[in-house]
Amino acid sequence: MPQLDVSAFSPQIIWLIITFVILYALMAKVALPRIGNILEQRQARIDDNLDAAQSLRRESNTDAESYDQAIAGARENARLTIQKTIKEISVETAHHQEELSVRLSGELKSAEDLITDAKAAATKSIHESAASITSEAIKILIGEKPTENAIKNAVSSALSVPTGEIKK
Amino acid sequence: MADAHNPLEQFVIQTWIPIKIGDLDASFTNSSAFMLLTVVCASALMVLAVRPRSGVPGRWQLLAELSYQFIAKMVSDNIGKEGRAYFPLIFSIFMFVLFGNLIGMVPYSFTFTSHIAVTLTMAVAIFLMVTVIAFVKHGFKFFSFFLPAGVPIVLSPLMIVIEVISYFTRPFSLSVRLFANMMAGHTLLKVIGGFVIPLGIFGVVPVAGLVAVIGLEFLIAFLQAYIFTILTCIYINDAIHLH
Numbered sequence: 001m002p003q004l005d006v007s008a009f010s011p012q013i014i015w016l017i018i019t020f021v022i023l024y025a026l027m028a029k030v031a032l033p034r035i036g037n038i039l040e041q042r043q044a045r046i047d048d049n050l051d052a053a054q055s056l057r058r059e060s061n062t063d064a065e066s067y068d069q070a071i072a073g074a075r076e077n078a079r080l081t082i083q084k085t086i087k088e089i090s091v092e093t094a095h096h097q098e099e100l101s102v103r104l105s106g107e108l109k110s111a112e113d114l115i116t117d118a119k120a121a122a123t124k125s126i127h128e129s130a131a132s133i134t135s136e137a138i139k140i141l142i143g144e145k146p147t148e149n150a151i152k153n154a155v156s157s158a159l160s161v162p163t164g165e166i167k168k
Numbered sequence: 169m170a171d172a173h174n175p176l177e178q179f180v181i182q183t184w185i186p187i188k189i190g191d192l193d194a195s196f197t198n199s200s201a202f203m204l205l206t207v208v209c210a211s212a213l214m215v216l217a218v219r220p221r222s223g224v225p226g227r228w229q230l231l232a233e234l235s236y237q238f239i240a241k242m243v244s245d246n247i248g249k250e251g252r253a254y255f256p257l258i259f260s261i262f263m264f265v266l267f268g269n270l271i272g273m274v275p276y277s278f279t280f281t282s283h284i285a286v287t288l289t290m291a292v293a294i295f296l297m298v299t300v301i302a303f304v305k306h307g308f309k310f311f312s313f314f315l316p317a318g319v320p321i322v323l324s325p326l327m328i329v330i331e332v333i334s335y336f337t338r339p340f341s342l343s344v345r346l347f348a349n350m351m352a353g354h355t356l357l358k359v360i361g362g363f364v365i366p367l368g369i370f371g372v373v374p375v376a377g378l379v380a381v382i383g384l385e386f387l388i389a390f391l392q393a394y395i396f397t398i399l400t401c402i403y404i405n406d407a408i409h410l411h
Binding site for chain 2: 001002003004005007008009010011012013014015016017019020022023024026027028030031032034035036037038039
């Protein structure tokens with residue numbers, strides 16, 4: 001068994017020490033710090049990017065919040081404006097209505113006055129024409145002319161009787 | 169003829185350049201050559217394949233980074249924060265054994281991890297280092313390691329003997345496990361390979377077996393490197409934290 005050849009031990013052990021020390025020096029001084037650095041930097045970069053994404057997300061969240069606030073404010077504003085306008089319109093309408101009713105009642109009054117005047121005039125003219133008709137009729141019937149006062153009294157007494165009673 | 173077919177012939181140390189330091193034989197052998205090749209390959213992967221400042225790693229760099237993270241995780245899982253200082257050493261041990269095993273899988277190459285001289289030297293060095301760490305960290309409190317807490321006093325003489333024996337057999341179990349696995353695997357491959365030509369047309373049967381065993385051997389090459397490394401981690405952890 002070549003493994004038990006003691007004369008071959010010392011070269012193996014000596015070269016093992018030489019080569020292993022070289023490997024250890026290369027790994028400890030060059031390779032591992034370098035790779036460690038690379039991994040660290042990469043991790044830092046990933047963390048940075050994640051942080052940036054996080055802050056962007058926060059920013060967009062605040063933006064969305066302020067947008068919502070603006071929308072809510074505008075909505076509130078619009079509601080108030082509508083309310084105010086409705087109030088104004090109703091006030092104005094009431095005002096107009098009042099004006100109109102005042103004018104209408106004035107016009108109504110003048111119209112009523114006109115009607116009463118016309119009624120009085122018409123009554124007067126009825127009395128006159130009735131008196132003249134009566135005097136003419138009496139003249140034709142009995143050939144004499146009655147006094148003006150007698151006719152007037154008769155006419156007014158006849159006219160003051162309600163129409164229904166004359167028929168009787 | 170008999171020598172060429174000897175399954176153990178692949179393990180023979182051949183002196184390529186005889187070197188003598190005093191009485192000491194420090195010849196450059198096939199074993200030395202493959203140790204150097206291991207250092208070159210491992211360094212090529214870990215140094216040359218890694219481009220600094222590359223945000224996105226290439227294939228080889230990814231392999232280097234994965235090895236780094238694999239061992240870094242092993243160290244932090246098994247030792248914790250204090251393991252940071254031993255990370256380069258543990259990483260070098262892993263790379264050395266792994267590349268030694270894997271390069272040994274190439275036909276006609278040499279597997280230096282199949283030699284007890286190599287694995288025992290590494291294991292004894294680790295054992296001495298661990299013991300020194302334990303003494304530096306804990307002084308004479310280190311001896312409490314041999315008496316686990318909660319053991320009845322009656323059992324303590326027995327426990328101390330068992331613990332001391334198990335502590336001092338660590339370098340042997342560590343080294344023999346690696347050397348025996350590598351040697352057995354390569355011998356098995358050679359023995360099965362020896363059947364291929366004499367069987368003629370039926371040689372396909374051992375070839376199929378060879379394919380399967382080579383797959384297994386690659387697994388073992390990695391697994392033994394992993395076991396060797398994780399046991400080193402566990403020993404260092406014992407030294408730092410005792411029980």
